Amino acid sequence: MHTQSTEPRLDPQRFFWLSFIMALGWAGGIGVPLMAAEEFPSNFTNTGGISNTRHNLSLSTNVSQxxxxxxxxxxxxxxxxxxxxxxxxxxxxxxxxxxTFKSNTYQTYDQLRTSSLTAKVNQPGINSLTCLSCHDGTVAVDSIINMPGSGRYNANGLTSHQEAFLDSWITVPGQTSVSPNHLAMGLSSPAKSNAGCMSCHNSDIGVAHSFAIANIGTDLRDEHPIGVEIPTARIGQDFIGPTVTLDKVAFFDLNANNKPDSNEIRFFKTGDTYRVECASCHDPHGVAATHGGQIHPTFLRVKNDGSAVCLTCHAK
Ligand code: HEC
Ligand code: HEC
Ligand code: HEC
Ligand code: HEC
Ligand code: HEC
Structure with a gap:
């Protein structure tokens, strides 16, 4: 169990490492301050597959271990x-x-009450809830049910954070004394004594690149409508419908193979209707092929040059 308290956030050892890393950044002549608000110069190459992207959370290729x-x-x-x-x-x-999968209730885009929205907006579906299990900031990023190795399974983790279980993972090569906190993306973490990833990844603090835009929270009123149904009445007018509709998914079939390939934008079926979810536009593993071997850092299925993502569905 952790005995660490919230204050002070930066213990001397941590402060040393952070100063060290900051110094490396400046001395290395990167030319961009570490806290730059723009696209952060990642240590990952964004080539090949997920292992070389920010969705590799194993710390294996990260210099700031x-x-x-x-x-x-x-x-x-x-x-x-x-x-x-x-x-x-x-x-x-x-x-x-x-x-760990929590059943949170989200504030949805329709609650903003714009005059133009015609389609029904529902609670986010499964193909958004997966992403939100990190990006809504309420679940620790390392809160899993089955840790590597045998006998490291805890069924209580299905619905809630299991601090003691997560603490039992101590295998850090060469650093067996390290017992990490289990932080969520947001500002506070499931174990109340811990602040979240945002305690460093915050532009106000400037220790590491800001997660502010990726830390979506449970209020989805400021995101592109999620859980929104295809506005069937507007297809052929200012909305473009999918070209193939299967049992669970409808998609824009670029290569006409009747399969939803990862570079094809899609709608997911929940109940009787097909809806826009996070994975409509993003593939969390990255899509290398369509970007000339380079995975778009924001995991888009289609590169958004000239607003290509938006123009897939909107005839504007
Ligand atoms: C950051 C979370 C995350 C990581 C890490 C991740 N995946 Fe996934 N994966 C997802 C999500 C989310 C989906 C469902 C996507 C959707 O809704 O369509 C998925 C779907 C899949 C699928 C089925 C659909 C498909 O895209 O083919 C396979 C297979 C898969 N992942 C394999 C892997 C493998 C192998 C790895 C490790 C090399 C991996 N994933 C790492 C989040 C992740
Ligand atoms: C296991 C936790 C986890 C899951 C699940 C997950 N992500 Fe992430 N994601 C992260 C972390 C951590 C980052 C790094 C944040 C950053 O660099 O700003 C990230 C980064 C991103 C970024 C790039 C942000 C940037 O700064 O450029 C996008 C886009 C993204 N995720 C989308 C998704 C989508 C869409 C899904 C579901 C299909 C998903 N993520 C699932 C943890 C997760
Ligand atoms: C003690 C401060 C600290 C905390 C807390 C912290 N990080 Fe970081 N993180 C850093 C530093 C320093 C870097 C390197 C500079 C940068 O990329 O902004 C970094 C970089 C990253 C990167 C980018 C790697 C790259 O090269 O693109 C990801 C992804 C990341 N952290 C994920 C997380 C997640 C997820 C959490 C919470 C579970 C977290 N961090 C909590 C200090 C921290
Ligand atoms: C209608 C398409 C669409 C949907 C649905 C969508 N996104 Fe995005 N997302 C984008 C585009 C486009 C970008 C901007 C990428 C860029 O700037 O290169 C983006 C960027 C992001 C970023 C990076 C931060 C930023 O704004 O630059 C994150 C994180 C992210 N999305 C996560 C999610 C999550 C989580 C969901 C579901 C709650 C989601 N997205 C749903 C299209 C979408
Ligand atoms: C997968 C299909 C899809 C993609 C891709 C997509 N949208 Fe949408 N979008 C929708 C649907 C469905 C609606 C709801 C339309 C309605 O209410 O009639 C919507 C609504 C909107 C609205 C209207 C919101 C309102 O209050 O009336 C805007 C603005 C919008 N999208 C912008 C974008 C932008 C910008 C992009 C690219 C980043 C994008 N969309 C990508 C499906 C999509």
Missing amino acids: AAMITARNQYGEVCVYCHTPHGANANIAAPLWNR
Whole structure:
């Protein structure tokens, strides 16, 4: 168990490492201050696959391990922060899902009451809830059910954060004494004594690049409508409908193979209707092929040059 209190946030050892990392950044002549508000110069190459993107949370290719190891368990595997081959979370119909799944209620875009919205907006569906399990800031990023190795499964983790279970993971090569906190993306974390990833990834603090825009929260009124249904009455007018409709998914079939390939924008079926969810526009693993071998840092299915993502659905 952790005995660390909230104040002061930066213990001497942590402060040393952060100063060290900051100094490296400046001395290395990166030319952009570490706290630049624009696209952050990532240590990941964004080529090939997910291991080389920010969705590799295993700390394996990250130069700032020393600072970041205080924030989440280093499981030493990429997929495990989201998937497990066994003992997956059957409370959510997402592919072999290994993450704690909370049933939060979200404020939805329609509550903003714009005069132009015609389609029905619902609570986010599964293909958004997966993303929100990190990006709404309420679940620790390392809160999983089945940790690597055998006998490291805790069914209580299906619905809630299990601090003691997560603490039992101490395998940090060469640093066996490190017992990381289990931080969520937001400002506060499930274990109340811990501040979240935003305690460093905050432009006001400037220690690491800001997560402010990625830390979406449970208020979705300021995001593109999520859980919004296809406005069927407007198809052919100012809305473009999908070209292929299957049982669970409808999509824009670029190569006419009747399969939803990762570079194809899509709608997901919940109940009787097809809806826009986070994974309509994003593939969390990255799509290398359509970007000339370069994965778009924002994991878009289609590069948004000339607003190509938007113009897939909107005839404007
Ligand atoms: C940051 C979370 C995350 C990580 C890490 C991750 N995935 Fe996924 N994966 C997802 C989500 C979310 C979906 C569902 C996407 C959707 O809604 O369509 C998914 C779907 C899948 C699917 C089924 C649909 C598809 O795209 O083919 C496979 C297979 C898969 N992931 C394999 C992997 C493997 C293998 C790894 C590790 C190399 C991995 N994933 C790492 C989040 C992740
Ligand atoms: C296991 C936790 C986790 C899951 C699940 C997850 N993400 Fe992320 N995501 C992160 C973290 C951590 C970052 C790094 C934030 C950053 O660099 O700003 C990130 C970064 C991103 C970024 C790039 C942000 C930037 O700063 O450029 C996008 C876009 C994104 N995620 C979308 C998604 C979508 C869409 C899904 C679901 C299909 C998803 N994520 C699922 C943890 C997660
Ligand atoms: C003690 C401060 C601290 C905390 C807390 C912290 N980080 Fe970081 N993180 C850093 C530093 C320093 C960097 C390197 C500078 C940068 O990329 O902004 C970094 C970089 C990153 C990167 C970008 C890597 C890259 O090269 O693109 C990701 C992703 C990330 N952290 C995820 C997280 C997540 C997820 C959490 C919470 C579970 C977290 N961090 C908590 C200090 C911290
Ligand atoms: C209608 C398409 C669409 C949907 C739906 C969508 N996004 Fe995005 N998202 C985008 C585009 C376009 C960008 C901007 C990418 C860029 O600037 O290169 C983006 C950027 C982001 C970023 C990076 C921060 C930023 O604004 O630059 C994150 C994180 C993100 N999305 C997460 C999500 C999550 C989580 C969901 C579901 C709650 C979601 N997105 C739903 C299209 C979408
Ligand atoms: C997968 C399809 C899809 C994509 C891609 C998409 N949208 Fe939408 N968008 C919708 C749907 C569905 C609605 C609801 C339309 C309605 O109410 O008639 C909507 C509504 C909107 C609205 C109107 C909101 C209101 O209050 O009336 C705006 C503005 C918008 N989208 C902008 C964008 C932008 C900008 C992008 C690109 C970043 C984008 N959309 C990408 C499906 C999409």
